[in-house]
Amino acid sequence: MSPANKQHKKNSVLSSDSSSVQDYVKVLYGFTEWQDRPASSSRLAARLGVANSSVSEMVRKLVELGLVSHEPYGSVELTDEGRRLALAMVRRHRLLETYLVQELGYAWDEVHDEAELLEHTVSEKLVERMAAKLGDPERDPHGDPIPAADGSITVPRAYRLQDLDEGHTGRITRISDADPELLRFLQAESIGLDEPVSIIGRRPFGGALVVRFGAEDAARELDLGAETAAALWISSDRPHPGCVVGG
Numbered sequence: 634m635s636p637a638n639k640q641h642k643k644n645s646v647l648s649s650d651s652s653s654v655q656d657y658v659k660v661l662y663g664f665t666e667w668q669d670r671p672a673s674s675s676r677l678a679a680r681l682g683v684a685n686s687s688v689s690e691m692v693r694k695l696v697e698l699g700l701v702s703h704e705p706y707g708s709v710e711l712t713d714e715g716r717r718l719a720l721a722m723v724r725r726h727r728l729l730e731t732y733l734v735q736e737l738g739y740a741w742d743e744v745h746d747e748a749e750l751l752e753h754t755v756s757e758k759l760v761e762r763m764a765a766k767l768g769d770p771e772r773d774p775h776g777d778p779i780p781a782a783d784g785s786i787t788v789p790r791a792y793r794l795q796d797l798d799e800g801h802t803g804r805i806t807r808i809s810d811a812d813p814e815l816l817r818f819l820q821a822e823s824i825g826l827d828e829p830v831s832i833i834g835r836r837p838f839g840g841a842l843v844v845r846f847g848a849e850d851a852a853r854e855l856d857l858g859a860e861t862a863a864a865l866w867i868s869s870d871r872p873h874p875g876c877v878v879g880g
Contacts, residue, residue, distance in 0.1 A: 652753045655722045656681070657691055658700055661711050662719035666777075666788060667807065667866065671708030717784055724780040725752040725760050727773035730810075732763045734774045741774040742816035775816075776807035776826050776866070792869070792878050795842065795862035799834040800873040807866035815864055822846075822855065830867055 660680055664672040678688045692709055695701040700715035711719055729748040733739040739747070761782065764770075771787075772778050780786040791806040805828045810816065819825070824846055833843040833854060841856035869878075 653691060654695065654698070654700070655718065655753060657695060658711060658715050658719040659722040659726065661701065661709060662716065662723060667791070671710065673708055674703075677709065720780040720784045720786060722752060723777075723786075724782070725755065727777055727779045728760060728763050728767070728770075729755070730773045730775070731767055731770050731779070735767060740817075741810070741820070742813035744774065745810045745813070772826075775810045776805070777810075789868055791866040793863055794830070794832075794844070794857070794865040794867050795859060796878060797832050797867060798875070798877045799832055801832040801867070801869065801876065801878075802830065802871065802873070803867040803869045804829055805865055806868040809864040809866075812860075812864070815861060818861070824865075829870075830865075 657677070660677065661672050664670065664676070664680075674688045674692060675685060677692075678685045681688070692701065692703055695709075695715070696703055699712055700718060701709050701711055703709045726748045729751050730744040733744045733747055734741055764782070769781075770779055778786055778788055789806050797803075805824070805826055808816070808819065808826065828846055829848055831845040831852075833845055835842055836856065841858055842862045843854060844857055844862075845852050845854050847853060
């Protein structure tokens with residue numbers, strides 16, 4: 634196929650499926666932003682709520698576009714071009730979430746779906762105007778880092794709360810926005826970003842994780858189930874003896 638035909642094919646796919654292409658590369662980036670598990674076609678299907686056959690068809694298109702690399706039965710990985718597109722979409726999404734909360738009074742459990750709708754339609758000019766209005770924020774309302782305009786991004790070193798052991802201390806760095814009901818629960822408990830945390834231990838026989846939240850003079854303890862503990866990411870204050878994840 635000639636270079637001209639390849640470019641025509643690329644443009645035609647982007648024009649007919651641009652929103653889907655953008656969604657897929659953004660989800661692929663999200664798989665590995667905070668952990669190293671690769672994305673398989675089945676995991677993509679589960680995350681997007683679509684059939685495996687639909688994912689397989691889209692992955693083939695993304696490979697043709699040069700946005701991902703994929704071998705049969707292997708993981709789906711972003712190419713450099715795919716990562717650039719993904720970070721551009723992540724920047725749009727997280728700036729929109731931040732703008733909706735800070736400037737329009739949305740609650741943090743309301744903004745994800747709104748941003749999903751808006752990110753495909755806003756212009757680059759509007760995105761940069763929002764960034765300037767917000768003072769070029771480095772993170773969104775849930776603690777996810779916002780890529781810079783040049784595509785660079787700094788992801789804080791943090792660990793899932795569920796993976797931490799007794800004696801670990803730190804602060805909440807990120808809260809997953811996957812479940813709006815969970816966000817409302819955390820808000821009702823006054824648990825948010827930068828909240829100090831200390832791991833007290835686990836209840837017997839596989840019970841809840843006991844966590845102390847807040848500064849010493851206003852600390853309170855909560856029993857957290859697996860879903861809540863998996864949604865909170867903690868940056869460490871300092872290492873402690875026998876730490877299972879490091880400092």
